[in-house]
Amino acid sequence: MERIPILRMGSYLLVTVQVDMHDQLAQQLQEDLAVKIVQTGARGVLLDISALELVDSFIGRMIGNIAATARVLDVATVVVGMRPAVAITLVELGMSLPGVQTALNVELGMELLRDRLEETVFNDHFPE
C-alpha cells in the first residue's frame, strides 16, 4: 500500500508530502507518525507540504490532528511550505489551524524546531 515516508533526522522526524494526499493516505500518515514518534523518541516533527496542491476540509483537519497528536506526545510540530492557494482554501473553509506552528520553508522550519527544542533544554537546565 502507498505510504508517505517518515524520515528520521537526529532528534527530528521529517515528513515530506510529495503526492496528493487522499483521505486514506492522511489517516495512515497520522497513525504511522504517532507510532514513529514513540518508537524513536523524537523531539520535533517537520511536515513539509510544499508539494501539496489540493486540500479539502478533511485533509485540513488531518494536518491539525497530526499536530495535536504530536503535541500530546510532547513533540513540537512545524508545518512548512504551505502554498498560497492551499492557505486561501483553508481560510475559506474556516480552518485556521490554531495551535499549529508554521514556517515558510524547510530551513526556517528546522530553525524554529531547533529554537523550540533548545528553549526546552535551556529551561530544563535553568528552571526559574
Added chain:
Amino acid sequence: MSLLVEILTKQQADLLSDWNRDLVNQTRTNGLSEKEIANQSKMLLEYLRDALQQDGNAMVDAPAMSRVRQFLVDVADARARQGFTPSEIAALTFSLKRPVFLRLEKLANGADQLSAEIWAATELIDGLGLHTLNAFLRSREELIKRQEQDMLELSTPVVQLWKGILALPLIGTLDSARTQVVMETLLQKIVETESRVAIIDITGVPTVDTLVAQHLLKTVTAARLMGADCIISGIRPQIAQTIVHLGIELTDVTTRATLAGAFQLALQRTKLNAAALHEFERAKSGAKEF
C-alpha cells in the same frame, strides 16, 4: 420591401451622396475623415443591399443580415473607442431614414404602398440602430470592466521594506473581490521573497466595518498558515473606535498605530530570532564553564 431593394440597387450612388451629406452635417466627425465616413456608409449600403437581395423581408436578426450585423458591431466598437456619444452612434443608422423615405415617396404608387414601404423600412432601420447601440454599450461595458481589473491590480502593490519584511499599503475600500486579489498577491510575494513579516497598512482605507475586518483577518490567517506574521498598521483613531464599537475581535492580530511602529516591531521580530539565538549560545557556553 421591394422598393427599398430597388433604391439600394439602382440609386445607390445617389442615395449614398445624399446620406453622406446628412451624416457630415449632423454629427461630429471626431477625427474621422469624410472619406472614412463615406467608405463606411458605402460598405453598409452594399451589405444591406446584398442581404435584402437574398431575403427581401429580412429583419435585423435574419440570417441573411449576419454581415450587416457584424459590420455594425465593428463600426460601433471602433467608434466607442474613439469617444463618440451614444446619440452620435445612433445617428449613424437613423440618419438613413430621410434619404430613403424621400426616394420611397417618389417611387411609391399611392398612399397605401408608401405607408407600407415606409413602415417596413422604419422597422428595419430601427432594428439596425438598436443593434448598433447594443454593440456600442457592450464594448463600453467591456472597457469599464477592463479598467476595473486594471485598477484592482494597480491598487495592490506589495513592497519589500527590508530583507524578510513586506508592506502592503491598502488604499480604497476593501470588498470581497479586492480582498481576494490582495490576499493572492501578498501570499505570492511572501513565497517569492521568503518574508517572515508582512505589514498591512490600512491608512488609506476609509472605513472599516465588520466585513472589511473579516477580510483582513482572513488575509492574516492565510499568511500565518504559510509561516509569516502579519502586523496591521495605520489604524486611525476613529477606526480604532469603530472597531471597538463593532466588537470586532482583533486580539489574535498584532496592530500598530503607524507604519513606522509596525516596521520597528517587524525589525525587532526578525532580529529577535538571531539575537535570542546569540543570547542562548552565550548562556550555554557560560553554563559549561561553571
